[in-house]
Amino acid sequence: MSNRVEAITMDIVEAVRDVLRKHEVTFGEYRAGVGHMIKTQEAKELPLLIDVFLNSTIVEIENRNRKGSHAAIQGPYFREGAPHVEETLAIRDEDKDQPRMVLRGSVTDLNGRPVAGAVIDVWHSTPEGRYSGVHGDIPLEFYRGKITTDKDGRYEVRSIMPVPYQIPNQGPTGALLETYMNGHSWRPAHVHYWVHAEGYRDLISQAYFEGGKYIEDDCCNGGGKEFVVSEDYEDDLRVMKVDFKLDPAVAAAQAAE
Template sequence: MPMESEQLEAVVMDIVAGIRDAIIKHHVTVDQYRFAVDYLGRLADARELPLLLDVFLNVAAVDAENEVTKGSPQAIQGPYYREDAPAVTDRLKTLDHDNERPLVVRGQVRDIDGSVLPGAEVDIWHSTPTGKYSGFHDNIPVDYYRGKLTSDSEGAYRVATTAPVPYQIPNQGYTGALLEAMGRHSWRPAHVHFKVRKPGFKTVTTQVYFEGGQWVDSDCCSGVRDDLVRRTTQEDGVDTLTVDFVLDRA
C-alpha cells in the first residue's frame, strides 16, 4: 500500500534532513558529493539498488512492524525473493554438489490463540552451498533451493534440502565494494528465508540463523536478533532445523 501524501512528505523530508546533516557534519566536499551521485547511478545501472537498500534499511522497516505484531518476529526479506518459486511437497531441488550437507526444515503454523493453521503457505528459500541464489546468480533455475509448501491438517510442514552457507555480498559489485571501502566486511551468516501466509492473517516474512554460525554476531545487514537464531537437532542422523510460526490476524 502506498503512503498518504502527508506521511510521504514527512518520511522523505526526514530522510533528506538526515543525509543533509551527515554531509555537513562530515564536511563532504562538492567533488565527493558528485562522486557519490555518479557511484549510485552506476550501482543502479548494475541493478544493485535493491541490494544496497536492503543491506542498510530493510532491518528498520522490519523493526517498525515488530513493534506492533503479536505474531512471529518479522526479519529482513533481502533482494532474492522470487514470487514464482514452485509448489513443493517434501524436498527442494538442489544441485547435488559434492559439498552439499543434508538439512531438514520443519515446524508448525499456529494463530495467536495457539490453534493450528492448516493450509498456510510456507514459502522457503536459501542459498546454494556456494552462497548463490537461484533465479539471480549463475543462471541457476528458479525452481532450485526454493519452494512453497502447504501446512497439513496439524499445521505442520517439513521439507528436505541442503544446508546454506554464509553469504558474501559480491565484492566485485558496487554494494560489496562500498562495504569494503568503509573497512567493513560483506558477509551474512548462513540463513534460511521464510514467507508464511494465509488469507485473513498477516504475512510473516522472516529468516532464521544457525546458533554458533560464522558471522551471526556481525551480519553486514544487521538482520540477526536472538529470537531468530536456532540450534539444529539430529533426527534420523540428519541436521534438522525446527521453525514454528505464529500468525497474527490481518
C-alpha cells in the same frame, strides 16, 4: 498520500543535511559521494545498496505492530512460481552428498491454535552461495518450494544445508562496505520463509544456524539471535525447528491506518 510523501521526503533530506553539517563535509567529499551514487546507479546496484542499509529498519518498524512472530528481511532472491513440494526440496545431483537438514515446525494463531492449510514459501542458497532462478542456469525449482501445513498446523521438508555467502561485492556497494567502511560483504547461512494463510497477516522470516559465521555481524543486519535455531541433529540431519505464530489480518489493516 501526497502529504505523507512530502513529509517523509523532507524529513530524510533534513536528516541528511544534519549529518553533512555535523561532519563538516567538504565540497570534494560531497562530489565524491555523488560520484559513488552515480556508479552505483550505473552498476544497477541501487536497490542492493538501499536494502543493505535500510531493509532491516523497515522490518524493525513493522515488528512494533506484531504480537506474534517477528518478521525478518526478505532479501532480493525470492521468486514467484516455486513448485509445491511435500517431502524434499529439489536437489541437483551434484549436491546430493552435501550435509542435509530438515525444516519443521508449526503455524498457529496468537492463541496457539493450529493454522491448517498455511502455505510456506521456503528458499535457500546452493552450496556455492547462489540462488535458483537468479544466478547462472540453476532452474527455479531447486532449493525452493511451497509447503503446506497439515490439519495440526505442522510442516516438514528436507533439503541440504545452505552456506554463508557474499552479496555482490565487485561493484560500488562492495567497495563501500569493504574498502571505504573497512567492513565485509558476507551473510550468514540462512533459510528464508514466507508464511501465507487466509485471514492472517503474511510473515516473512529467516532462520540462522547456531554457531554459524557472520551471525553477529551480518552485512545486511538480518535479525540476530532471535532468529538463530539451536544446533540439533537426528542422525546426520541438522534439525531446523521453527514455529510461527501469526497475527490476524485485521490487526495488520488497523496497524496500517
